[in-house]
Amino acid sequence: MKARATCPLDCPDACSLLLTFHGGRLARVEGDPRHPITQGFACAKTYRYPERVRERLLYPMRRVGHKGEGRFVRVSWEEALEAIAQRLKEVLDRYGGEAVLPYHYAGTMGLVENQHPLAFFRAIGAAELLETICATAGGAAWEMTYGPRLAPDPEDIPENTRYILLWGINSLSTHSHLTPFLKEARKRGAKVVHIDPYENLTSRFADWHLKVRPGTDAALAYALAHVLFREGLVDEDYLAQAATGVEAFRQAAEAWSPKRASALTGVPEEAIWQLAREIGEARRVFLRVGYGMTRHPGGGNALRAVILLPALLGAWRYPGCGAMLSTSGAFPLNKRFLGGRHLLEGDHPHRGYFRPNPGVRRVNMNQLGTALTELQPPIRALFVFNSNPLVVAPNTGRVKEGLAREDLFTVVLEQVMTETARYADYLLPATLFYEHPDLYTSYGHYYLSWNEPLSPPEGEARPNTWVFRELARRLGLEEPTLYWTAEEVARSLLDRDHPYLQGLTLEALKREGFLKLNLPRPFLPFAQGPVRFSPPPEVIPTEPLPDYPLILLTPPAHRFLNTTYGNVRALVEAEGGEPRLLIHPEDAAARGVTEGALVHLRSPWGRVVRRAHLSEAPIPGTVVLEGTWWEGWAPDGKGINHLTSERLTDLGEGSTFHSTPVEVEPLRLAEEGLRI
Secondary structure (H helix, E strand, O other): OEEEEEOOOOOOOOOEEEEEEEOOEEEEEEEOOOOOOOOOOOOOOHHHHHHHOOOOOOOOEEEOOOOOOOOEEEOOHHHHHHHHHHHHHHHHHHHOHHHEEEEEOOOOOOHHHHHOOHHHHHHOOOOEEEOOOOOHHHHHHHHHHOOOOOOOOHHHHHHHOOEEEEEOOOHHHHOHHHHHHHHHHHHOOOEEEEEOOEOOHHHHHOOEEEOOOOOOHHHHHHHHHHHHHHOOOOOHHHHHHHEEOHHHHHHHHHOOOHHHHHHHHOOOHHHHHHHHHHHHHHOOEEEEEOHHHHOOOOHHHHHHHHHOHHHHHOHHHOOOOEEEOOOHHHOOOOOOOHHHHHHOOOOEEEOOEEEOOOOOOEEEHHHHHHHHHOOOOOOOEEEEEOOOHHHHOOOHHHHHHHHOOOOOEEEEEEOOOOOOHHHOOEEEEEOOOOOOOEEEOOOOOOEEEEEOOOOOOOOOOEOHHHHHHHHHHHHOOOOHHHHOOHHHHHHHHHOOOOHHHOOOOHHHHHHHOEEEOOOOOOOOOOOOOOEEOOOOOOOOOOOOEOOEOEEEEOOOOOOOEOOEOOOOHHHHHHOOOOOEEEEOHHHHHHHOOOOOOEEEEEEOOEEEEEEEEEOOOEOOOEEEOOOOOOHHHOOOOOOHHHOOOOOOOOOOOOOOHHHEEEEEEEHHHHHHHHHO
16 A cells, blocks of 8 residues: 655655555655655655654553663553543642643644644643744744745746855755755756855755854855945845845944954855855845754854845845745644644744743743753653653753652653653653644645545554543543644634635645645745844854863754654664764864774763764864764763753754864873873
């Protein structure tokens, strides 16, 4: 049997896939040739999806060993749900809703299973998790500059774009289905330039790669603007019609000559002049920026400075041109009831997430470790779904300390045994994307899609929403939206009179599988603005510390997606079998580090052991470790987030994963230092 489904993972491509089943189990995954974005191919990791779930969780389980041991016994759903509900009642009666915390993120991008479980937590007055670990700094920067998160239609790029900037993104690994459009544009004469601190697949694909020091992107953007203004290459007519605050921005750019910017960014002065002149002459520029650029203390301001460049050129006047961070703002769904948002008084968009009323306790997900160990009054019950916080959250040591608390009642809904799952008091088996219905948007294209269940859940796996409906019944909750089916949630989301949604009914989606939004043609989202240049972005460089002179970057690996696929041995082996630290030969020589040697990598928040790989890929002063690896693959069994901090970004209260100050030492010398 072969059937269509949308990939559920946290990726802008939201691919349409063809799934083959043998004996009721997933046997093969292929790209859907009918989908205009997927174009018949899947990424290297998605082909291996059947292997990811080969050893999945099938039955509810209760912990019998110490937290973290991973020792469980099988129990019935009835026993698990009754015990969880009883414990939850005790917590609510004694401590109130603020003692309960849901921790979740993008383990599935399906709106129903991703967001609607939150209706349960909002109905009991639980603490509100601020979903800030990835996109909020970029979202806040974009909204401050342009408003809604709209972008050029990727399908318009080949015919119209004459210059392509891939800035702070390894798009061949993280937005791979953009690549065919870039290739076609290059065949028609477009030049592709990659700007990133280290050489990766996208650098080798590009015609030109410029290495920039981490966190200095705003200075480089200002220097490019400096040249554009100086040489009369800006589109003054567009700026007069569509922009505000240009003069203040012009004055800020005047202070950043290419010479000054080169000294800070590491980009050669002559390269800055050349790039500015080339984009100024091309005008029809497509700029793809990545969220990774924002994961610095000044990341929001840096993104603002960069995404203003196409506006200076008037690029938004042309189809397929302008800037792309996300297309998510084009899906005008009615989200009033999704996840119980209507239960939050004063519900309104703020910095890319929803701020509840002041009476609800808020916890930033980047500060989970502190929340579980220091917050007063304490969190007493933790529910984890769609996430693996013991590996992905900053400051792993503190997160682990919190999860090990005997007085913390932890429930984990999961598909496979993860590091976090080992700390659960009750571990509940979750369904896979082809076992439950769901509605999907995208943040890299403009197609809306629907998944029908293609196979009965294996074992006793159940959807997230089913679990929380059952708990709601046991708690006697009466809020009607808690008990909505996936179809009822989807119909509510589609219940909006907006031209983009005309004809996009649930029935049509079920029939076709996916449908494109009814965008105006040509699609020119900011041809008339508004573009806000004021206040001028600040330049907030990422700074090392005296005892930690290197900056660590942890960008995505080609064959992982966050921690998803981290248990697939074939993909692990293809990534080198273990996490390896890329260090420039100059930095290695200064520290006595040799190829293949084990090194201690230490930061103010922890230390890990990794194997060094000498490479000229990173810019000197920067070390790189690709991928969020499961802990078991590391030489010391410790994840890289033992090194990262809970510090937040300048805008959006996001993560600062790419700004960790570190030092690297040969393992022998580090051990001697520890003994001393």
